[in-house]
Amino acid sequence: MLLEVKNIRISFKKETQKKIFGKERQEIIKGVSFFLEEGDCLGIIGESGSGKSTLGKSLVGLLPPNEGEIFLEGINLYGKKTRQEKEQLNHLKSVVFQDYISSVNSRFKVKDIINESLKILEKKESQKFDKKNKTLELLQSVGLNETFLERYPHELSGGQLQRVCIARAIATKPKFILLDEAVSSLDASIQTQVMNLLKELQKKFNFTYIFITHDLPSVTYMCNKVIFFNEGKIVEQVDSIYRLSNVETEYAQNLLNSILEIDIYENQ
Numbered sequence: 437m438l439l440e441v442k443n444i445r446i447s448f449k450k451e452t453q454k455k456i457f458g459k460e461r462q463e464i465i466k467g468v469s470f471f472l473e474e475g476d477c478l479g480i481i482g483e484s485g486s487g488k489s490t491l492g493k494s495l496v497g498l499l500p501p502n503e504g505e506i507f508l509e510g511i512n513l514y515g516k517k518t519r520q521e522k523e524q525l526n527h528l529k530s531v532v533f534q535d536y537i538s539s540v541n542s543r544f545k546v547k548d549i550i551n552e553s554l555k556i557l558e559k560k561e562s563q564k565f566d567k568k569n570k571t572l573e574l575l576q577s578v579g580l581n582e583t584f585l586e587r588y589p590h591e592l593s594g595g596q597l598q599r600v601c602i603a604r605a606i607a608t609k610p611k612f613i614l615l616d617e618a619v620s621s622l623d624a625s626i627q628t629q630v631m632n633l634l635k636e637l638q639k640k641f642n643f644t645y646i647f648i649t650h651d652l653p654s655v656t657y658m659c660n661k662v663i664f665f666n667e668g669k670i671v672e673q674v675d676s677i678y679r680l681s682n683v684e685t686e687y688a689q690n691l692l693n694s695i696l697e698i699d700i701y702e703n704q
């Protein structure tokens with residue numbers, strides 16, 4: 437098993453009442469459990485504010501749950517780890533954030549952003565390679581050319597910067613990548629190119645993905661499992677994409693219908 441999530445709960449301090457009721461907290465993730473096998477692609481769909489990004493952050497080691505445990509390749513993400521385990525985890529996972537603008541160093545050029553990942557790969561594979569060529573290769577694989585190498589993040593459009601972040605995420609050849617709304621805002625042809633690339637990598641290296649998205653076509657194209665998420669809980673889990681239309685809960689049915697309606701509207 438690659439990822440095992442055991443009954444996690446996450447709560448934040450309530451901002452408005454913090455001063456008066458010092459300990460009042462709002463639970464955002466309310467007991468979530470699931471697991472992923474290597475090579476799985478899981479889509480997480482849910483309404484805005486339901487806690488998807490919060491869950492995502494905890495899955496990649498950035499937000500310790502208040503309760504419960506998360507295991508990646510058997511290593512407890514928030515437990516005591518040996519140096520070797522820490523390194524293993526570093527090489528294992530990557531993330532493309534929903535808020536990609538703040539996830540890059542604004543003083544780094546595109547080539548430096550990707551170079552950081554390539555240094556990790558060199559360490560992982562204990563070999564040096566031509567980083568300039570690799571950087572260009574990676575950029576091209578997300579539909580960008582060499583003219584982007586010397587540019588700074590503020591000189592890129594949102595979609596271009598997001599693609600740089602995707603290139604950075606795949607550069608380390610991680611086994612597990614979390615993509616939080618990472619492809620939904622790209623235009624159709626680039627979206628297809630990026631998804632095809634992710635699929636290719638999945639075949640080649642048996643990558644495991646989590647796709648947090650509102651975009652149903654990308655889920656049906658990429659994912660074999662789907663979680664419907666609402667108010668911090670898993671409402672329904674579909675373990676075969678072919679059974680997506682047979683969802684049982686009213687929440688999942690309504691969500692699917694509302695997404696389909698928007699898609700039809702947008703494609704008219």
Ligand SMILES: Nc1ncnc2c1ncn2[C@@H]1O[C@H](COP(=O)(O)OP(=O)(O)OP(=O)(O)O)[C@@H](O)[C@H]1O
Nearest residue numbers: 448449464482483484485486487488489490491534
């Ligand atoms: N650091 C934080 N401190 C306090 N509250 C937070 C924090 N991060 C998230 N929240 C709250 O947790 C809830 C869930 O937020 P989250 O970003 O996980 O939602 P989401 O499902 O990803 O939404 P969207 O689809 O809009 O991206 C929101 O009500 C948000 O205000």
Ligand SMILES: [Mg+2]
Nearest residue numbers: 488489490534
């Ligand atoms: Mg989010």
